[in-house]
Amino acid sequence: MPAKTKNIVHDDPAVLEARHELARRIASITGAAGEHVTAVPGVVLYHRDEPTPCYRASYEPSLSIFVQGRKHVILGQTQYVCDSSSFLLSSIDVPAQSQIVEASEKTPLLVMFLRFDMPMVREVLTQDDLPEAEAHPHRQGLAVGETTLGLLDACQRLLNLVDTPEDIPFLSPLIQREIIYRLLKTPQASRLRAIATSGDLVQRTARAISWLRANFTKPLSVEDLAKTARMGVSTLHHQFRALTSMSPLQYQKMLRLQTARERMLMDGLDATTAAYEVGYESISQFSREYSRCFGLPPIRDIRALKSNSLVTEARG
Template sequence: MTGKTNPIIQTDKLAEWHQSMAGVIASRVASTADWATPIANLNFFRRDEPAEPCICLVEPSVVVVVQGAKQMLIGSEAYRYDCSRYLITSLDLPASSGVLEASREQPCLGFWLKLDLRLLAELIAQGHLPPPRARAAAKSVGLGTITPAILEPFNRLLALLDEPEAIDIMAPLIQREIHYRLLTGDQAALLRQIAAIDSQGYRIAKAIDWLKVNFSSALRIEELAARVQMSVPTFHHHFRQLTAMSPLQYQKWLRLNEAKRLMLNEHKDAAGAAYEVGYESPSQFSREYSRLFGAPPKRDIETLRRQATGAG
C-alpha cells in the first residue's frame, strides 16, 4: 500500500493484520514457548505473563510484536517494541530480552525473521533503492515504525502456513520483498552499514563470525583486527560502538554461555566446562560466571533444572 492513503484506513488495516497474525500464532503456540515454523528463518514466540529480562544472543533479525509488548536491553540501552514499532538488529548481539505486557487472556505474541545479509547486499548492489531517510547511526540495533508496506508482506508470509504446498515457492519471494521494504524503511541506514561490503560494520560482522567459531582460542586483538583489515584502535572503536562490548568482553560472553549450555544439556561439571570453553582457571570461571548470571555455576544449573521440572 503506497500513496496518500487515509490514515484512519491505514490504522484499521494494521489492526486487522495484527489480529489476523495473532490468531495464526496463538493457534500454533498454545503456551509460553518459541516455535520454529515450517518457513525458513521464521520463528514465533508466545509469553503468557510479564518477565524480567533474560540473557540471549540476538541474531541479525527483525522482530515484530502483534500483541503485547517486549523490551530488549543491549548494553545500557533499552528498546521497547510493540504493535507500533519493530525491533531490528544487524549483528549477533549479546542482549537481555524481557516481556512488558502479557497475560493468559492477552498473551504477548509475535515473531522474528532472521535477516539474510547476502540478500540485503544483493539488493543494495542492484542500485535501485532510494537513499536512506536518515544518516546511519553507529549502532547495530534500532526501532522501526510499523507501516502497511512493512506489515502486509509479513501477513502474507504467515498466511502461507495454511497453504504448505506453496511455501517453497512463495516464501522466498515474500522474504525478498520484506528485505526490500526494510531497505526502504526508516531503518534502512542501519542495514546498509552492515550489508555494504566496504563498510566498517561489515568488517565487524566478519570479526564476530570468527569469534563465534573460535571463542575457546586465545584472542589476539592485533591478529583479529588485521584479519578484517582494520587498525587496532579503529577495530576497538567500531566493535564497541556496534556491540556495546569490547572484543574480549564479547568472547567472554560467548564462553560463559557455551559453558552454561554444556553444564545444563551435557551434564559437564563446572571445571570441565570451564576448560572446554578456554578458561585455564576454574576459580576465575566461577567468578565471571557469577557476575554474568547472578549465581555460581553449580547453584545456577541446579536452580534451572528445578525450574524445568516444576520443583521448588
C-alpha cells in the same frame, strides 16, 4: 542498569487492526507454545505462554515482528524493549541476553521471525528508486523500530502462503523483497544497509565476530583477530564497540560466561568443570567475573534459576 530504548505505541486504528490480525494468524498456525518452522523459507513462528529468566540469545541477520507480549533484549549497556508495536532488526551475529517479561496462556508472546536472504537484500539495495531513509545515528548490531501498516500487511500475506504451499516458490521471494523494501523506509534501514554492503567495515567486523564465536575458548590475540578482519587494531576496536557495545576481550568473556552458565544449568556441570571447559584457567577469576556479570556466584545463581523454573512450572 542498562539504558532502555522503547517504542511509542502506535494508536492508528488501521495499524492496531493489522497487528491484531497478524497475532490471530500466528496463533492459528502455531496452536500451542513452542518454536514452529513453517514451509515458507526463512520464516519461524514463536509462541510462548510464560515469562522466562534471562537467557543467552544469538541473533543472526534477521527480522522479528512482535505482535503480542513483551520481551527485553540486552546488548552491552542497552536494553531493547520489544512489545506488540515493535520489530527487532538484527544486522550481525551478536551475543545478547533475552528475557520474556509478558506472556501467558491467555495472552502469549507471538513473534514472526524472518531470516534474511542476504543476496536478496543486496539485490533490493541495487535498485535506483529506493526511498531515502531517515538518518539514524544508532550503530549497534540490533535496532528496534515501530511496525508500520505496510510492513504488517506484507507479513500477513507472507504467512497466508502457509495455506497455499504451491504458491510459496513464486510469491514468497516477491513478498520478502517487499518486506525488505518496507524496512528500508524506516529509520532503522542503516543497519540493514551496513551489513549488506560489500566490503563495508561492518562485514569485516562480522568476520572477526564469527571467528570469536567459533574460538572463544582459546587465548585471544587482538592483533591476530585484526588480521582476520583485515583491519588495524584501533579500527577493529572502534567498529567492534560500535556494533556490540563491547571490546573483543569483553565479547569473548561474555561468550565464555554465557556458555558456562548454560552448561551448568542445562547439563549439570559443576562450576570448576564449566570454567575450564570455556577457557578459564583461574577458578577464582571465573567466579569473580561471573558474579559481576550475573549478580550472584555460580552455584547460587544456578540454584536461583532452577528454583524460579520450578516455581513457574508449579504455577503453570
